[in-house]
Amino acid sequence: MRFCPNISTLFNDIPKLTERYIHIVQRKDYRFDAIECQNPYDVSVNNWKEIISNNKSLKWILINSLPLYDQTNMIPSFNDYQQLVLNRTLDYAKALNVKKVHLVMMDITNDSDRQKIIDLVYQAARFFQPHHIICLIEPLSTRLNYYLQSYSIAMDIVKSSKIxxxxxxxxxxxxxxxxxxxxxxxxEMIPFIGHVQISQTPKRDCPMNEDGEVNHRYFLSKLLAPFYQDFIGLEYNDSSKASFEWLNEFS
Known part of the structure; x- marks a missing residue:
């Protein structure tokens, strides 16, 4: 199995994303070949290119889109959404050679708003399609009114889209x-999964912590291994002092 650390959540004692990138390159306990990142926009494209050229080039698996809820309080038209979010997201995806983008949308107050956002999701997927980029939707449990809080609804959205x-x-x-x-x-989700991330519940810490709710050894070895061969994102909170030796168990 292949793993990629999320530099937005891991190594949280290192202040800058660029320094976290360098830290990954220099680690000795586990050799990472790839990363993912929620917010690469904190660093300019040119700065990222400089950091990458001066260090080992890690493969970028996934970035989040700019969060729509940070850009506007109203559900925009697609043209406005493209100007607010998609164009800049695409610029970063192309510059970093990213092939997966998590479409981070916004909160809703009623079901009619949900359908408007779903329509934006469909149009965004078509926007990225010529660039061979997979668009991901993710139910979130951490935003009270987020438009998507159910994996069943997520499956319905993907199946209905035929995109x-x-x-x-x-x-x-x-x-x-x-x-x-x-x-x-x-x-039941196997045909519709485009990316996997792991962390322990309820603290969103290391997946192997035994005081959590999920047995990730079973989750990884029995559930994912038979069908999912792509990188697994390590999107959990930890410091640079944390060990990744546990990953060797799944090599």
Whole structure:
């Protein structure tokens, strides 16, 4: 199995994303070949290129789009959404050669708003399709009114779209908090999963912490291994002092 650290959540004692990138390159306990990042926009494209050229080039697996909820309080038209979010997200995706983008949308107050956002998701997936970028939607358990808080609804959105590059982000933390019953949920989502992230529940810490709710050894070895061959994102909170020797168990 292949893993990529999320530099937005890990190594949180290192203040700058660029310094976290360098830290990953220099680690000795586990050799990472790839990363993912929620917010690469904190660093300019040119600065990223400089950091990458001066260090080992790590593969960028995933970035988040600019969060729509940070850009506006109203559901925009697609043209406005493209100007507010998509163009800049695409610039970073192309510059970093990213092939997966998590579409971070916004909160809602009623179901009609949900459908408007879903329409934006469909249009965004078509926007990225010519660039061979997979668009991911993720149910979130940490935003009270987020438009998507159900993996069942996420499956319906993807199935109804009939858009080949629109997939589900499977995150063990959110899945456990929203639904539990991970085995059945994962098995029914297999055809629709585009990316996987893991962290322990309820503290969003190391997946192998035994005082959490999820047995990630079972989750990884029995549920994911038979069908998912791509990188697994380590999107959890920890410092640079944390060990990654546990990953060797899944090599």
């Amino acid at each position: 080949a590059n629109l997939k589900i982000m499977l995150d063990s933390f959110h899945l456990q908090r929203l639904h539990g019953n991970l085995t059945e949920r994962v098995e």
